[in-house]
Amino acid sequence: MYYPNSVSLEDAQRVIAAGIDKSQETGQPENIAVVDAGGNLVAHARMDGAWIGSVDIAINKAFTSRAFDLSTKDLGANAQPGEQFFGIQMSNHGRVMTFAGGVPLQSEDRVVCAVGVSGGSGDQDQSVAEVAAQAF
Numbered sequence: 001m002y003y004p005n006s007v008s009l010e011d012a013q014r015v016i017a018a019g020i021d022k023s024q025e026t027g028q029p030e031n032i033a034v035v036d037a038g039g040n041l042v043a044h045a046r047m048d049g050a051w052i053g054s055v056d057i058a059i060n061k062a063f064t065s066r067a068f069d070l071s072t073k074d075l076g077a078n079a080q081p082g083e084q085f086f087g088i089q090m091s092n093h094g095r096v097m098t099f100a101g102g103v104p105l106q107s108e109d110r111v112v113c114a115v116g117v118s119g120g121s122g123d124q125d126q127s128v129a130e131v132a133a134q135a136f
Helices: 010-027 054-068 072-077 120-136
Strands: 031-036 042-047 103-106 111-117
Touching: 010 031, 010 042, 010 111, 010 120, 031 054, 042 054, 042 111, 054 072, 054 111, 072 103, 103 120, 111 120
Parallel strands: none
Antiparallel strands: 031 042, 031 111, 103 111
């Protein structure tokens, strides 16, 4: 059953398609994942040539972004030594990602799902995630 305060498969696929288009522009194959309001995987795509090791990272970036309702890039800035969230990556059974590429997706001013991208540099992952998020 689909819950309107989350993301449908159709929405997730549209987000992923936008991310794939952006990835093809940059020439960097990516893994792109969308999770629902509970942080559970709804859809994932591994582009041809994208690293196998980035599958879990993309999914966990999306999970992290939804779990904390902020981008993983912003969380990462606060997870450095001496910062307030230092060590947070050890929480949630090690699923928390503290580098760029996870972006929360909002509906009616509240976070209802998230996208995670992995396979390129942090800047590439973030730019793909931001374009993908705009498709939501």
